[in-house]
Amino acid sequence: MRPAHPGEILQNELWEIGLSSEALACELGVLAQLVTSILEGRQAVSADTAMRLARLFGTTPKMWLNLQQIRNKVELTIRQRNKEEVVA
Numbered sequence: 001m002r003p004a005h006p007g008e009i010l011q012n013e014l015w016e017i018g019l020s021s022e023a024l025a026c027e028l029g030v031l032a033q034l035v036t037s038i039l040e041g042r043q044a045v046s047a048d049t050a051m052r053l054a055r056l057f058g059t060t061p062k063m064w065l066n067l068q069q070i071r072n073k074v075e076l077t078i079r080q081r082n083k084e085e086v087v088a
Helices: 006-017 021-028 032-039 047-057 061-087
Strands: none
Touching: 006 021, 006 032, 006 061, 021 032, 021 047, 047 061
């Protein structure tokens, strides 16, 4: 089972507070396209974005980066496993 992408968690937060992705982009001072890409799981959360999210949601940048790192590690493990299965 894959851990949630930080974008999924962010999507839940937005839903709970009734904030649109466009409004979030404005609050964060980033392009709406970046927010949409993160929410859809196509873009990783960078250190800069983690700092902006932490400031807005009262969390820490480390929380957002840890979520991304966990997701990255699992994705890497899955890719390595799939590659080994193809070779075998």
